[in-house]
Amino acid sequence: MSKPLKQIHLAAHFPGVNNTTVWSDPAAGSHIEFASFAHFARTAERAKFDFLFLAEGLRLREQGGQIYDLDVVGRPDTFTVLAALAAVTDRLGLTGTINSTFNEPYEVARQFASLDHLSGGRSAWNVVTSWDAFTGENFRRGGFLPQEERYARAKEFLATAHELFDSWHGDEIVADPVTGTFLRDAKAGAFVHQGPQFDIHGRFDVPRSPQGRPVIFQAGDSEEGREFAAAGADAIFSRYASWDDGRAFYDDVKKRLAKYGRGKDQLLILPAATFVLGDTDAEAEELAGQVRRQQVSGATAIKHLEFVWNRDLSSYDPEGPLPDIDPDTGEDHIARGRAQVRMYRDRLATAREWRELAAAHHWSIRDLVIHTGNRQTFVGSPATVARTINEFVQGDVSDGFILVPHITPGGLDPFADKVVPLLQEQGVFRTDYEGTTLRDHLGLAHPDEADQRRVAS
Template sequence: MKQVILAAHFPGVNNHTVWSDPASGSQIDFASFVHLARTAERGRFDFFFLADGQRLREQRGRIHDLDVVGRPDSLTVLSGLAAVTDHLGLAGTVNATFNEPYELARRLATLDHLSGGRAGWNVVTSSDAFTGENFRRGGFLEHSQRYERAEEFVRTVRELWDSWATGDLVADPATATFARREAGKFAHRGTHFDIGGHFTVPRSPQGRPLTIQAGDSEGGRAFAAATADAVFSRHSRLEEGKVFYRDVKSRLAAHGRSPDSLKILPGVTFALGDTDAEAQENADHIRRQQVSPQTAILLLEQLWNRDLSAYDPEGPLPEIDPDVSEDSIIKGRTRMSRDPLETAAEWRALAESKRLGIRDLIIEVTGRQSFIGSPSRVAEEINEFVQGDAADGFILVPHLTPGGLDDFVDRVVPLLQERGVLRAEYETTTLRGHLGLEEHR
């Protein structure tokens, strides 16, 4: 039986994270990160996961104020968490566009040393000039070059990690040798990077920290098959999950890789209750919290691409059609990619048939929880999903900071452990080890 891989996603800066609940704590105090990480470790999770963004989001030219705003530098927080956890993997999203291979390779290898082999890197790329305004180098990348540069970036980072061989750190006073003479030497002459010299970090415990990839496009899938150890997938429904799983896994052979060498991990949400009916009530309550009247208008604007602030959230959908011009009112996040006119027609039909106002419609059409039910139902569905090859595990995204994972760990984890699909105790020390991936020592 396949083991279920589990990761804990710190709640992010979108409307999925409910900040209005009395139980919602700080999004930035270190104690919140410690709480979630320790909860995940108590639940024998494989790793903790942090998202990232290098510019505050804007809508209609102003900083978006309805969702949680503000987050830490991911690798700095993860280094702090290394001190207060023992086994939990620590994976952070870091943008390859606004970093340099030498510096990022160094920071990731450092985290791997400090955590004793628990570092992971979710590689994302970005080409928007909007985010580039925060950096010396600005935004400069052609969209088509994103994965090409990312691929070379990852290759360069791995060359740097490999620049210290296993025995290069000698540290033997008797022979007066601290490090072998050639230690750290590298030269990379490529299209995007032309660098050479010596790397400062000796080979880290994992040798190659875990690489995660999240893109879903053809380029993203090809990139994952060629280079990643895990995919953070958006395909959280059973049937589409199976299709995605087959597609990505089938690409591995061409790179000489086994199907087990790349783990597929959909990002998923959940709502629990003592009974399935109670869980459904909880799910509905959470959805209403996630879609405030103001958020309902805002999400509608994202499809309409127009200022809809004058509309009543409890009233009917706008009669005017979405603006389909290229110029987006949203900055700093991906625009909805489906056909706006077609989607608007579907939403209008749904609103009419169910007699829904704007807010209820938005609740209906966006972000239903992936798993809703009693602990035993959720455990069963999770296991089915994995045994049915729709996933190798999940990145769980709780809706509350920092206690949103407590119930899951207290009530669902023991059931997964009973089924023998989740470890009762950690048996490995590194993140690669937890995932059963090849070591690169």
């Protein structure tokens, strides 16, 4: 008997806090005007996507005290945007990244519970920690927290937020049939939490929301991050979109669920994925090359190289050869606080590898960054992209993808118009929403049901 086809989960990431956006394209729009967010969200809902994902940018991206072009220069507050989008959409989930390093549980729980009410049960929280000192300067003395402290705070932060969400839990909560207001005894919203990170007690003033708790996302990739996700997240925003790396990550995280009394269907793996479409595969490949060169300007290439060299390389020509000096392997000078989570842990080995590649292919600094950096995940005709996405999901490389277009806000439209209908024809993607909440879209149980299943197991 053949294995039933998995249903694909699709979401849309509003870009900007990344290095994928092409600012120079005439079609590129504002990241401040609400019309851009509304267009993007309406396209995602028209295509029956699960949710929209909005990343968090707490400080302008910079190196050496200078702002550079990898990031949006200013963005409205995440909660404000998501609440506004709740009013112009009906079914689309609304996911926001809110960090646990610089916020407090009561404030964040109150905001997400409010969003869940305002949206009719469509809120989701991407729980992250913040590693860098230059962001930390906006919030706390000393900049960043070491990795082990960040995750200790994050675990207790999420547990405390759950206590707040659940403080209105129980059969004794009823709604007055005349006024619609909630009635409850003197225990309404009462909570007490005492722990190493938080010592708080009081009353949570937002009644139980439609989803009980927001859907919980997690985006960390470290050992601590994977365990954190397996213990309490509903979905992972993964960076592994290639077949081999994606399958290894998928298998590793799913195997961790059993010790927490959870089934494999209780945690979704959703990698970020970029795409370039063309009428033919050849046309799409040519377009992808053009997009990549637009994404990696000369200044961007130098800034990227500085992460590895750990030196100021502003005097180097991005169209010239790689530096002949070795990386500085001492204290982190470029990304303060990132020493604990370096993208390139062995800087000398990476420099040797890159010099060999550049010499073999006669690449400049910019050429090297273009060819070794993140490339478009799906490139081809609509038929090719639809077939490839389905193969990845059916092959347990992922449970779906969070799509990041390189043009804002209209970059999602071609995918919605040309790829989604093909997935629907294959019977692997919905033709309409069957439920009203984000948990419905993702096939996730209500927290009360999930807790009962865990106890029973």
